[in-house]
Every structure is written in C-alpha cells, then in structure tokens.
Amino acid sequence: SARVLYEFTAEAGNNELSVKEGETLTVTNKSIGGGWIEAQNFRGEVGLVPEDYIEFITLQAPAAPPPPPQSVGNVAPQDLSFFDAYAPASTPAQNQASNGNDPWSTWNSNNNWPSNPEGTQTGKSAADPWNSQMQAHPQAYQGPGAEDDEWDDEWDDTKSNAESEAGEAGAMMRSGAHATSMKISLNKFPGFSKPGPELFLLCKQLVKGKDKIPVYMGEVGPVWLYPESQLDCVVADPKKGSKMYGLKSYIEYQITPNTTNRPVNHRYKHFDWLYERLLDKFGSAIPIPSLPDKQVTGRFEEEFIKMRMERLQGWMIRMCRHPVISCSDVFQLFLTYKDEKDWKMGKRKAEKDETVGVMIFTTIEPEAPDLDLLEVEQKCEQFSRFTKAMDDGVKEILTVGHEHWKRCTGPLPKEYQRIGKAFQNLSSVFTSSGYQGEATLTDALTEAGKTYEEIARMFAEQPKKDLHFLMENNNEYKGLLGCFPDTIGVHKAAIEKVKEGDKLVAASKITSQEKGAMAKRVSTMSYALQAEMNHFHSNRIYDYNRVMQLYLEEQVKFYETIAAKLRQAHSQFTTM
C-alpha cells in the first residue's frame, strides 16, 4: 500500500491511473520500470502511476515534487498539472449523488421534487462535494492532503481566544452564518429549525450611525451605495519566510491597495482569517466566495505559489469591487494596518464584532417603501432559479474546457508532431535517391515537416494563453454561485417565518406589533438581496465580456499564426 503525494492526471490510452493527493493505493506491480509502478485505487481501477508521485511508508512529503518520468508525451507535465484544479474534484459516483442531491434542488422550482426545505437542503448540501469544498469554511473542510500544505500551518492562539471571548449572540451568529454548521444544527433539531432569521426579524433595535448600509433605488432597481473611486489592490512578490528555526516555512504575499499605495504583508492563513470574518459578518446578505482551494497543487513549488497568488489576486479584486465589503472595517484593516500591534488589535476587535450572521440586516437601510411578502418571495425564487441555472452553465463550460485543455496539450500536439516527422522522414528518403534536382523538394518537405512540429508546440502552449483565463473566470463564478444556496436559504427561512406570523400571534409566541415588524424586516432583507443580485449581474456582464474578448482575441492570433507559418512553408514548393 502507498500514499499519493501529488495529484496525477492519467493520459488516455497509456494505461495510466489518475490519482489525487492523499489517496491510498494498493501497489500491484513495483517492477514496471521507466519510473512507473502499477497500482489499484479504492475503486478497484488499476493503472500506471509515476513512482515519484507516491510514497510507500513515510508520510513526510518533499518540499517540491520531482518531474514526472518521460513517456507522458511531449507535454511539459506542469502544463497539465497546472490545471488539475479544473478536474471535477469528486469521483463520478459522488458527482451522481450530488446531481441528485444538491443544495439548489429545494430552491429550484424547475424540478418537481417534494419541497421540504430544511430536511432536503440539509442532507443534500452536505452530500454535495463541490458545495462543501467550494462554499463551506476551509477550517471546517479537511480535504485529502490538506495537512500537506506546508504554507498553511495551524492557527496561532489569538484566534481560539477570540472564539471564547466573543459574546453569546456573536458566537451563535457565527455558527448560524456557517453554511455547514447551520445545516448540521438544522438536521439535529428539526423542531428548533431556522435559528437565524428571527434573531433579526424579532430583534429590538437596529444599528445606528456610520455602520448603516444604505440601499438606493437605481435604474436597475435596488442598488448598494458605490464609492466614487473603486478600491483596488495588487497581490504580488511572494516571499518564502520560515519560523521555528526554519522547521516551518510559509509564503508571505505583498498586498498594495490603490488607496494608501503602501504594501502590507499577509500569509495565506491571514487571507483565511479575513475570509472567515467576512463570511461571519456578511455571509447572510452577501455571497462570500471561498479562498483559492487548498487542493490546488502545482507539481513545482513556484508554480503552486504562482497559481495561488493569481487566485488570491482574483479573490481580493472581487472583494475590493464590492461596495459593502470594501468599506468594512475588517477589510480595511487587512489592507491598511500600520504595524503588527495595529494588526493584532484590529483582529481582536473584528473577532469580537457581534453584528454578524443575520444581524447584518440590522445595518441595512433601504430608501424605498416596504415590499409585500409576495413580491419578496417572487424575487427570492427568481434569484435562486437564475443562480442555479447559471451554476449548471458554468459547470458545463468547466467540464468542456477541461476536456479541451487535455486534448490541446495531449493528443493533438502528438498528432501534429507525427505528421511533421512523417514529412521529414520522406524528405530524407528522397535525399537518398541520388537523383539530381532533388534539393528543392526535400528542403521544402523538411520545412513543411518542421512547421507541423511548430504547430504541435503551439497547440500545447495555447491553452495557457486563452483557455486558462476562461477557466479561471468560470472557476471563480462557480465558487461565487456556490454561496447562494445559503445566502438565499436565510431569506427563504425568513419568508417562512413571516408566513407563520398569524399562527405565532395566535399561539401568542409573538405580539402583532412584532408580526408587523417582521414583515418590514423581511422587506429590508429583500432589498439587500436585490441590491446584491444587481451587483452580481453588473459584475457578471463585465467579467464575461472581458474574458470572452480575451479568449477570442488569443484564438484569432493563434489561428492566424498557424496560417502564416503554413503559408511560409507553402511558398517553398515549386511545380516545374
């Protein structure tokens, strides 16, 4: 038995076996040679795996994986590994499961299942690997090999203190805000369901003063208040640091906001801390995309860092673009803290914040008349339908794109190379004819052959120039869309609660004033949701225009270059 150190994507037709980091294999044949061993995975599939990608006993992984053995084809291994991130993270089996049970199903009125919001949603979102991985809290999620991540060592004490220091409601909210944990609690006590919304629906006083988050009526409907100048930042210059006398090493990234233009340093775990704070505070009103997945492993350290930095940059830009998040104290702290002391203090303050979970709605102030429950409900339905549909569309593009990537870096270059070789071979045969006046043809044939070898290389390189960005964009949206089931879930729960209004009054669980207040509060929640959806839509339209332009532009260049090279090769031939 052996343990997989690095993800490896099998190449079709080579009897290779795809393995995921941390997977355990049964070695069926050690003496294959050429740097390969034959192994069987837990699904009973048997195939070849690079020797260097597994370890037999010890669990200590080397800092950076060695290059794979030859014969994986003429594609530099990193080209493929670089994008293993796009591969469906779950096994086919799991996928099927998640197709059936995913968090969308309850909200998606397009399907005709028994709609039992609490029950179904709970079991389901738990069963959806994509959901748990992309949407749930990284701390909560311990995927295979997560502990291998050298650059994310355990949290220092400050946090655990914070947890305990945090006030009752805060703690409750914090857990209430957590997708997974909330669902688990729902699961455990179906009677005491939806602890979230009523805390806001029935709470006494709303937040006053500067903490208010206004919602205006724009051309497109309810919108957040956008700052005149958009916050922006650059994540760059990753530096490897170490502590404990070099026993533990980590990467520190330099983040420079366009406001202060003063760089601050953060480690991945700090981003993770920020993510957790944002999720706690805004998660009920604003989908907070998870950080770049820890499972994104490059086969080389530099590549891993490059990939993660690129995605941290994308994540930060999305947060900067958000009018509510970008203005929040915690986000500003992260970008502009002056020194270690300032940072530590800010951290404590943020962790003590009690306006988290559904309580965020106490800060929202719509400058518009209240909406009636029906309208609120319709909007909510519409949003969940759309986000579910878009989630499917995005996943389709990711799947197709992933296959296209593999073809462009695998079989296609091989084929064009063989064509090139065949022309060159024929050319050298012709040279041996001993017939005079052969040179013109043989030179031309050789050049044609070399041209097809170049085209082979071009095909292998192209995805990094265009498909990469199309994939990254859709990957980001996949993560973002994964947050909606829970954000929308909170609203659904609130709507349910308001519907029970009369019953609750009759049972004198609440007063009729409270019932009226609840209706008003759910309207506030709806304004927030609509403002957020409008924000989402405008960003989406911008992002997809941008990425499609880039993709097609590069594709045009690609095919034009091929045409030019072939025209050059063509000019070498002469018919006498």
Place this chain on the structure above:
Amino acid sequence: SARVLYEFTAEAGNNELSVKEGETLTVTNKSIGGGWIEAQNFRGEVGLVPEDYIEFITLQAPAAPPPPPQSVGNVAPQDLSFFDAYAPASTPAQNQASNGNDPWSTWNSNNNWPSNPEGTQTGKSAADPWNSQMQAHPQAYQGPGAEDDEWDDEWDDTKSNAESEAGEAGAMMRSGAHATSMKISLNKFPGFSKPGPELFLLCKQLVKGKDKIPVYMGEVGPVWLYPESQLDCVVADPKKGSKMYGLKSYIEYQITPNTTNRPVNHRYKHFDWLYERLLDKFGSAIPIPSLPDKQVTGRFEEEFIKMRMERLQGWMIRMCRHPVISCSDVFQLFLTYKDEKDWKMGKRKAEKDETVGVMIFTTIEPEAPDLDLLEVEQKCEQFSRFTKAMDDGVKEILTVGHEHWKRCTGPLPKEYQRIGKAFQNLSSVFTSSGYQGEATLTDALTEAGKTYEEIARMFAEQPKKDLHFLMENNNEYKGLLGCFPDTIGVHKAAIEKVKEGDKLVAASKITSQEKGAMAKRVSTMSYALQAEMNHFHSNRIYDYNRVMQLYLEEQVKFYETIAAKLRQAHSQFTTM
C-alpha cells in the same frame, strides 16, 4: 452468424466494431436497438455494428447500402467510409507478420537477415497482405467481398480463349511476369528457380524495327525517349448500363484522349484487361501499378463510382505519362479503338503478343556502351534500397494521415460543437436573468457559440479538401512501389545468372559466346531499369511538389477562415 455487406469503421469510445466487407460475424445481441446490433468478429472482438451493414442469411447485397443509423456522431458517414480505403487493409496481426516478412527484405541490404532470395522472398511476399492486394494480379487476388462487386462481372469468353491461343513462350512469360504465380513456381521447384531472365539472356535474335525501345543518355543518366507532346486523357461521365435483361448492371466510363479527342467507352473489366496486358508485356521492365482496389467501397453507389473513377483517372494519367507504355499498341488500342470489331480484333492481337515478360528486353536498345556487372549490381542495389525506404515513408504518411482524418472527422468536431453549445447555453441562462442591459452580452455569446459550431463543421469537412489528395497521391505511390520488388527481382535473378556464367560454361550448359551475350544483355536490362528509375524520380518530384502545394494551400485557407470567423465573433463583445 451474419455476413458484413459494407465496410464499417468503428468510432472510438462508442463500443463500435470495425468490420470489413465480406467478414463473417457472430451476432451476440440482436436487440440493441437504434439500428445497431452487437456482434463478435473472428478475433473474438465484440462491439456494435449498424444493423443495415450486415445480412443474416442471403448473400444478395442491395445495389446501394442504406445510410448508417444515427449516433455515429456529427460526421456524415460517407466522410469516413469514403476513406476506409486508407485504413490498413490487414489485421494488426497480419501487419506484424508482414513487417517481418515482406518482399523487400531480401533485396534490402540494410537488414542483416540470412539472404536466401528465392525461399525467403516467396514465403514473405505471400505473407504480405499489402503486396498481394496492391501488387498482385486482381484476378489472382480474391479478397473478401470481391464477388460482391456488381460492376465487375466475370470475363467473357474471348479472354479464356486468348489464354489458350497464346503461344508457349507467351504463356510461360505471362506466368513468369506474374509476381504471385512466379513466386509460387519458385516455391514449388527451388531447383528450377528463376525461369525468367535466361529466356532473354540466352535468346537468339532481338526484335527489329519499329518495336524497338531506345534508351538515351540524358543529363540525369539513361532515359526513355519522351514524345514531343504528352499523351493525356479524361475519364468521365460514368453511365450505368445493364445486360441480361437488366439482371446484371455495370458502369461504363467515357475516356477521351487529347490526341483524337474522341471519347471511347470502357468498363472496369476492360481497364482490368488492359492492366493485365501491360503487366504481361512490360512488368519485368516497368512497374505497372495495379488498378484501383476492388475493396474500395463507398457506402453509396454514386460515391463508390466517384471514388473509382477518380482513381481510374489517376491510373490512366500515370500510364499516359509513361513514354513507353503510352506508345504501346495495346494502350493506343484501348484509347482509340474505332468500333466494337476494331476493339475485339485489337484484343486478340494483344493477347497473342509474345514479346512479354522478360522478352520485353529484346526490344530495348541502349545507345550507350555496355555496363560492367559490378555497376549493374550497384545500381540495382541502390534502387531496391531507395524504393524500400520510400515505401516505408509513404506507408508512414498513410498511417498518420488516416489517424488525422479520423480525428478531424470524429472527436474534434464533437468537441468544438460542445464548446459552442456551452457558450450558447450560458447565453440563454443570462437572458433569463431579468437584468436590463443583458442583450449585448447574450447576443455576442450566442454568436461565439454558433461560431464554434461552424468551426466544428469546418473541421469535419476539411480533410476532403486537402488531406484527401495527399492520401490519394501516397496511396498511388504505395501501389507503384509495390511493383518494384518483382521488377527488381527479375534484374537480381539475371545478375545471379550472369555471375554463374563461368560455372555454366565449365558445366558446358552454355557456350562462352552465350556467356558474353548474357553480360551484354544484363547491361541492357540495367539501362532499362535506370531509365525507368529516372522516369520514376522525375514524376515523383513533380507529384509531391504538386500535392504538397495543394495541401498547404488548403490548410492556409482553412486556418485563415477560422481566424476570420473568430475575429467576427470577437467584435461582438464590448467592455463597458
């Protein structure tokens, strides 16, 4: 058990089974549905085959096969079937055999096998499916399904008469000229080996007068006498005729030579007759490429006829281009006979011709000093080395080209279509957002999607525009090269015989004058071979320049069109 009516090429990943016309299958599951049945071939391979491509009992094949069932992918079936001709005609097993044992090996000094010309050559060339199919006499070769060929019914009486009428030497030569039959005789009587050459080497008088075939010394060495104006002809206007009250139908092609510009009609069997005559008469001195293979089956009658006509045209042009063949009586008869009577008479005369087999060398008159045996032998070695090497190179291109064809018509279009669909799906999801100002993006996305669907179609169509001609050209050369082992074989045999000269004199089998004459005759043979090789080289250089130009030209157009379409799609996107 069922019999295969039409060749069918399986598409990878669809559990389909490739079958050849005439193959017998065991039906393992009739109730697959969708027009498919599951069957097992003689190698035990099991897979799906289109129901309509097999028959269960009767042996009567319909005039034209029906279209295949759907789900064979988005490639019009004929696109693939049209080029089944390129697929290696033999099973992998056979191929391996033929790699080891092929007719080249004995002559190919590059390999270090025990060189035992007669024995090895015989066993081998028999074992080489490509040789037997491409090079041997179509009559001698009864491949699977040959009797299915509705358009080539049995020979009428004239021929069999002819065989008997033909004189002793003629008959002997005729058989001697036949690759297969000659080898068989060698096999049967290793003692009485090489009956061919000495008949010329020791024959008394040479041909006089107009039948003489001169060999001149040109810049490139020995060359045939080329006519001022090159003969050319057009094969066109295939008409379906029928006889026996419509019970038997056949196709008649119209051949118009540029000399008389008067069309004559011929059926495939007439071409076949011409081929046999040319092989008999010139085969020892000039490689006569076999006619388009009978196994070339289109799935539709029109397509079959189109394909065969195209190849008959190619064959005729090659014959017209040859200075010796184009001037021969039999070839002129074929192109310019006045009426049925004229044709019948000409046929008889041609069939009575005794200057066949090695006796053709009695007509060759080199206008140059005799060559010594060493030089003759070196030239012969050089030619066999080159033709063997080129044969390998050509086969490589055919293999690679065949795979490329399948990819371009199979997986690639599918993938681009899926990409196109994915974009269009996302577009329609976006349309459902209800967000205003969506239209620009969704229209652009839809167009981008449609563009990739167009690109899919383009990929599927392209091979017919370029790869087709590259394949046809190499296919022709494969056939031509297949004739060399026997043509060269005759020379090798003659050289061996001359080497035995002294022994034969000592054993008073021949006189010393005869020994002298033999040396002179083998020099004549060498001049003929060199003239032929120089003819081959100049044609080869012309043909490959032409076909490569055409190929690259079309490839350039292809990639430029794609680039243009993508540029158009790109222009639809706008970043606000």
